[in-house]
Amino acid sequence: MPRTPDPERLQEFAGSVFHSLQGAMTSAMICLGDRLGLYQALAGGEAVSSEALAQQTGLSERWLREWLHQQGAAGVLEHRGEERFALSPEAEAVLANEDHPAFGAGWFSSLPQTMGVLEELPEAFRTGIGLDYDALGAEGARGVERGFGAWFRSLLVPVALPRVEGVVEALGRGIRVADVGCGGGVALVEIAKAFPASEYHGYETSQHALDRARANASAAGLENVHFHDVRQEPLPEDGRFGFVTSFDCLHDMPDPVSVIQAIRGALAEDGVWLISDIKAHDGYEANVERNPMAALMYGTSVLTCLSSALSEPGGLGLGTLGLHEQLARQLAAEAGFASFERLELDHPVNAFYVVRP
Numbered sequence: 002m003p004r005t006p007d008p009e010r011l012q013e014f015a016g017s018v019f020h021s022l023q024g025a026m027t028s029a030m031i032c033l034g035d036r037l038g039l040y041q042a043l044a045g046g047e048a049v050s051s052e053a054l055a056q057q058t059g060l061s062e063r064w065l066r067e068w069l070h071q072q073g074a075a076g077v078l079e080h081r082g083e084e085r086f087a088l089s090p091e092a093e094a095v096l097a098n099e100d101h102p103a104f105g106a107g108w109f110s111s112l113p114q115t116m117g118v119l120e121e122l123p124e125a126f127r128t129g130i131g132l133d134y135d136a137l138g139a140e141g142a143r144g145v146e147r148g149f150g151a152w153f154r155s156l157l158v159p160v161a162l163p164r165v166e167g168v169v170e171a172l173g174r175g176i177r178v179a180d181v182g183c184g185g186g187v188a189l190v191e192i193a194k195a196f197p198a199s200e201y202h203g204y205e206t207s208q209h210a211l212d213r214a215r216a217n218a219s220a221a222g223l224e225n226v227h228f229h230d231v232r233q234e235p236l237p238e239d240g241r242f243g244f245v246t247s248f249d250c251l252h253d254m255p256d257p258v259s260v261i262q263a264i265r266g267a268l269a270e271d272g273v274w275l276i277s278d279i280k281a282h283d284g285y286e287a288n289v290e291r292n293p294m295a296a297l298m299y300g301t302s303v304l305t306c307l308s309s310a311l312s313e314p315g316g317l318g319l320g321t322l323g324l325h326e327q328l329a330r331q332l333a334a335e336a337g338f339a340s341f342e343r344l345e346l347d348h349p350v351n352a353f354y355v356v357r358p
């Protein structure tokens with residue numbers, strides 16, 4: 002027999018669930034706005050009507066009007082009266098300015114691909130085997146790159162690297178650098194532009210990410226940046242790298258333990274490994290209590306991170322919130338790293354660790 006719900010709590014619960022659906026619709030509209038360049042068109046803050054936006058963009062007025070109404074109703078755009086809508090300076094930073102550290106529209110641009118795996122995930126729940134990042138296609142790789150790219154472009158070189166003792170001097174002298182799980186290569190490209198005397202190697206498993214990384218390095222005119230499919234060309238074990246980085250990828254890997262051991266073998270005795278990974282806590286309760294975005298992150302995990310981390314049989318399956326500091330410390334110590342320090346950098350979702358042999 003189905004149980005009888007309390008009418009008041011029923012209304013409250015249904016409201017909260019449909020609030021989530023509303024968030025999904027707003028996300029879909031942000032994806033469209035980003036793809037159509039509408040936030041760039043609205044940059045500057047002038048309030049516009051659908052007619053004015055249609056004239057400016059060459060897009061259909063009737064479609065723009067409905068989109069503007071949705072964005073106003075959702076509070077993404079400000080309604081300034083008489084059906085004229087404007088982008089606040091804050092919304093401009095998050096949705097229109099690709100170089101602002103708070104830029105976030107990149108995460109919405111690959112929403113169709115991220116949600117597309119919903120068709121395949123029921124099978125993953127049955128078999129236990131997930132999908133790697135290439136299941137998200139070329140647009141998925143572009144979305145990840147745009148999602149993290151703004152931070153790499155604005156803060157990695159001027160703010161983060163000087164905080165890692167000895168690295169800026171070594172990069173200036175000329176060392177070998179590896180970025181493991183390099184995605185579209187934006188981090189390496191940024192470091193390589195700033196320190197041309199060094200030599201750079203990105204390691205990846207995603208073919209779409211490798212394609213983007215090679216194109217990005219070539220567009221920047223860099224000849225000292227090389228990318229490797231780590232399944233064909235594993236990290237060398239001869240301690241040739243003076244600096245290794247791994248940004249937001251260890252929790253995605255089916256076998257992070259072997260990758261950490263490989264990093265230990267590839268790193269020079271006086272080298273340094275910079276890790277960034279999600280600011281996770283040990284256990285569900287701590288994550289929910291201390292992370293207001295926990296539901297977003299557990300969802301992202303099922304759709305991408307956990308799926309990737311279980312994409313091979315026997316995968317460790319850490320997932321988005323799986324690599325908390327204590328575990329990262331333990332895995333590094335087990336791989337033979339003697340020093341592990343947390344680096345306090347202001348970042349909305351990531352923690353940073355400086356690890357040395």
Ligand SMILES: C[S@@+](CC[C@H](N)C(=O)[O-])C[C@H]1O[C@@H](n2cnc3c(N)ncnc32)[C@H](O)[C@@H]1O
Nearest residue numbers: 134149182183184204205206207248249250254
């Ligand atoms: C969330 S993305 C981060 C990419 C990049 N570091 C960035 O910050 O933009 C995680 C990446 O790890 C890659 N990856 C997963 N397993 C890997 C492995 N065993 N070795 C190297 N890369 C791997 C995925 O293909 C994906 O591109």
